[in-house]
């Protein structure tokens with residue numbers, strides 16, 4: 001398939017019926033002016049860094065790239081309204097891989113919201129697949145800013161944490177199937193259904209590990225963040241360890257059941273607080289913002305810090321998460 005038949009294929013499959021100048025086909029796409037405020041974000045995936053072709057198909061990669069971008073848009077209090085796709089494709093990319101791109105994106109749109117592809121760029125990659133989406137969206141009520149958190153507000157989350165990290169741990173340990181959906185969540189992050197809250201002005205996307213993303217919110221809002229409730233997903237992850245503990249924790253303590261439980265709980269904490277790839281949102285609100293939102297803690301006054309009060313007493317919460325340029329990982 002040539003570059004131009006690939007672009008044509010994308011336009012037909014994902015272009016939402018738009019033609020140039022509003023869609024694919026001219027030097028740039030025209031954006032109509034609207035009364036709504038718009039947000040724009042960009043997220044890239046690189047083979048060998050963000051995905052491993054042994055464990056993720058092309059369709060999975062396309063799905064996840066769309067989901068990660070949509071997650072950023074939703075975390076601004078916006079809904080997805082259009083996107084651009086830039087790809088560097090290895091020379092041996094086949095027509096079935098082109099088909100897989102469309103299938104993966106379509107599957108992601110079911111969970112994450114549908115919007116037309118209006119442009120992009122295509123080039124050859126000397127090795128490995130690189131793909132980036134630039135996505136824009138329209139604010140639905142108010143902007144959810146990282147800097148909008150206020151002391152005494154509760155923190156609410158719209159999905160489970162740590163699943164994708166557990167899925168990756170299973171795959172890395174050679175386990176290719178689980179009954180808990182964690183491998184599926186690593187490959188194709190689903191979005192848990194949640195009501196669109198009204199009146200919210202603070203929020204962020206959790207994609208690099210809850211503790212790290214909480215810290216970004218704390219810094220931007222000059223406040224402390226406290227977790228005081230078991231995190232959603234913890235029970236499911238304990239069940240994953242009960243089923244696959246031998247593969248996941250080859251050096252786990254043998255003997256007292258309480259030691260084993262403690263080691264499992266520590267691993268669950270690691271996945272939930274520092275795992276990454278969760279693609280859920282944390283927002284601030286005084287009361288429950290609606291169906292699908294669970295509380296995990298509260299905002300406290302400055303200085304900037306993270307605390308864990310899940311056992312009652314206040315302890316500092318260690319910041320951990322994904323950082324591409326950290327050398328000690």
Ligand code: ADP
Nearest residue numbers: 007010024025026027085086087119120121122
């Ligand atoms: P130019 O040479 O002006 O950059 P291109 O040949 O790269 O033009 O692109 C032609 C048209 O196809 C443009 O409208 C561009 O936005 C679109 N396009 C190219 N690659 C992609 C892609 N990967 N996804 C969506 N649209 C694309």
Ligand code: MG
Nearest residue numbers: 120121122123
């Ligand atoms: Mg171009």
